Amino acid sequence: DIVMTQTPLSLSVTPGQPASISCKSSQSLLHSDGKTYLYWYLQKPGQSPQLLIYEVSSRFSGVPDRFSGSGSGTDFTLKISRVEAEDVGVYYCMQGIHLPLTFGQGTKLEIK
Amino acid sequence: EVQLVESGGGLVKPGGSLRLSCAASGFTFSSYSMNWVRQAPGKGLEWVSSISSSSSYIYYADSVKGRFTISRDNAKNSLYLQMNSLRAEDTAVYYCAESPSGRYWGQGTLVTVSS
Numbered sequence: 001d002i003v004m005t006q007t008p009l010s011l012s013v014t015p016g017q018p019a020s021i022s023c024k025s026s027q028s029l030l031h032s033d034g035k036t037y038l039y040w041y042l043q044k045p046g047q048s049p050q051l052l053i054y055e056v057s058s059r060f061s062g063v064p065d066r067f068s069g070s071g072s073g074t075d076f077t078l079k080i081s082r083v084e085a086e087d088v089g090v091y092y093c094m095q096g097i098h099l100p101l102t103f104g105q106g107t108k109l110e111i112k
Numbered sequence: 113e114v115q116l117v118e119s120g121g122g123l124v125k126p127g128g129s130l131r132l133s134c135a136a137s138g139f140t141f142s143s144y145s146m147n148w149v150r151q152a153p154g155k156g157l158e159w160v161s162s163i164s165s166s167s168s169y170i171y172y173a174d175s176v177k178g179r180f181t182i183s184r185d186n187a188k189n190s191l192y193l194q195m196n197s198l199r200a201e202d203t204a205v206y207y208c209a210e211s212p213s214g215r216y217w218g219q220g221t222l223v224t225v226s227s
Binding site (some may be wrong): 037043053094106 | 123147149156159171207209213214216217218219220227
């Protein structure tokens with residue numbers, strides 16, 4: 001199974017400041033079709049997960065442009081350029097290249 | 113508006129069975145593979161099972177293989193998870209979600225396995 005490792009596991013950020021979450025996979029997520037199947041989700045308190053970023057760096061419909069994804073191979077990053085109060089929750093990365101699909105442990109973002 | 117609505121959760125004794133349903137609307141359900149993903153209380157997300165759009169391909173996590181059965185009825189825009197031989201460690205909120213990107217998720221249904 002592919003192991004997804006997120007760091008940090010928690011983050012406390014002042015509104016307006018940037019935030020960054022790292023996600024490392026134990027195997028390359030680059031498929032032979034040229035796509036890299038790495039996704040980012042945010043689970044707000046009491047809600048279901050919601051897709052933020054797909055295939056490393058593509059923002060899902062309606063996701064603010066302060067969210068960006070980058071990386072390649074086994075090393076990925078989610079960045080929030082200016083954190084807002086509504087960004088609180090737990091962020092998960094997920095690999096979609098091999099079954100079983102596997103998630104990172106989650107990174108809890110709180111506002112200072 | 114896209115909606116995925118799970119139902120069928122509840123309290124069940126160890127060894128018991130439950131059937132979860134997920135009703136889809138607002139998108140072409142029959143064109144998408146679907147996943148079941150669960151979340152134990154206070155824990156992270158765990159993939160449970162996947163089914164392709166035409167039910168040709170079905171996969172399970174090792175932790176549920178032989179006990180859970182995923183199925184779908186495209187005519188009814190519905191996804192199902194039959195859960196047998198339930199264990200305490202199956203206690204979780206169960207979500208249905210579009211595969212592979214997870215662009216759509218339901219609100220989840222809580223399954224509690226306890227005597």
